[in-house]
Structure formats: C-alpha cells, structure tokens
Amino acid sequence: SPPGLLLLTSFLLHMEEGHASPTRLVCDNRLIQKYIEEAKDMENKVGQCQELPSLSCPTVLPVVGISLQQWKSKSNETKRLEILCDLALLVCATEGAQAQVTQECGARQLSQLYQHANSFLRLLQTFSWEAGPWEPGCYPCSTEQTHITNIFLTYRQLVQGKLRLFFHDLAKDLCE
Numbered sequence: 001s002p003p004g005l006l007l008l009t010s011f012l013l014h015m016e017e018g019h020a021s022p023t024r025l026v027c028d029n030r031l032i033q034k035y036i037e038e039a040k041d042m043e044n045k046v047g048q049c050q051e052l053p054s055l056s057c058p059t060v061l062p063v064v065g066i067s068l069q070q071w072k073s074k075s076n077e078t079k080r081l082e083i084l085c086d087l088a089l090l091v092c093a094t095e096g097a098q099a100q101v102t103q104e105c106g107a108r109q110l111s112q113l114y115q116h117a118n119s120f121l122r123l124l125q126t127f128s129w130e131a132g133p134w135e136p137g138c139y140p141c142s143t144e145q146t147h148i149t150n151i152f153l154t155y156r157q158l159v160q161g162k163l164r165l166f167f168h169d170l171a172k173d174l175c176e
Helices: 005-013 022-027 029-048 068-072 076-100 104-126 148-174
Strands: 059-062 142-145
Touching: 022 029, 022 148, 029 104, 029 148, 059 076, 059 148, 076 104, 076 148, 104 148
Parallel strands: none
Antiparallel strands: 059 142
16 A cells, blocks of 8 residues: 555544544554554665665654653643654654665655654644644754664654554543
C-alpha cells in the first residue's frame, strides 16, 4: 500500500465537523499496532540501505524517552502538546535529512517517514480540545544526530512509546 495511506484513510474516516474524532481512531487498538509495525518496518528497511552517508549537517531530534510515572501525572492535553512538539521537530529533522541524502534507498525511506510523521502531526492538530488549536513554538528536549538511522529509531520510539500510551489513555476515557 502507498506510504501513509492507512493513516490518511483513518484520518479522513474520522473527520467530523472539521475536527478529528479521537474516539473511533483510538478505540481500535489494531491501528496503533499497525503504525508501530510500519515504524519498525521503515527502520529495518533503512538499516538495509547500502552506504548511507552520515549527515554533513547534524539534525536535531526530540528526546522521546519517558518516565511512566511522570507521563501518568500529565493531562491528556499536555501529552498531546508534548507529542505535537516531538513530531514537529521530527518532521523538520526528516526534511533536513532529505535535503542531504541523494542515495535512492535512504531518500525513499526518509520520504515515507516524512509522510507518516507529518500525517500524525496534522491528525493530532485537528483533535478538538477545549484549549483551542495548537500553535507551534514549543521546545522539546533535543539531541543532535548525524546518522540517518537515528531519525527512524526516534520515530519508532515515539510511536511505540508516547503515541501508543496517549492513545491508550484516550481509549480509557472514550471507549466502552
């Protein structure tokens, strides 16, 4: 299937009055599992690319590790904003890497990663919350990296960690 097609399809299927309904999206646990598998698959594929160069200009990636205790103490809106900040930085890092990578295999995987991360970014921006629309301007903890594979590792960790936990937390409130 074309990259990001499932995410885009679920995004379009869950649109209601200009806002995404997190309910149906997060209540089907198979979706987040599919996104995790896609992230692992992209990470594996980029690892198989031959002669991936180091980035001449280091890319800034979010630090996506979490303390479960701290995570549980945050509101869903705070979690959403944190994930949005991480995704925004990851999308920028992917764009920056795309500009530096000419090797076909690496460029193809970066393009797919960009589509997936950007789809999640747009999706989370449309969830309707009391706080109003998301405004960029956040500064997540970050690290500089020169290896392309670290971009994919960060994305997988973000989807497998914060995003999966966020969907799980929303499911507790929204699903029957």
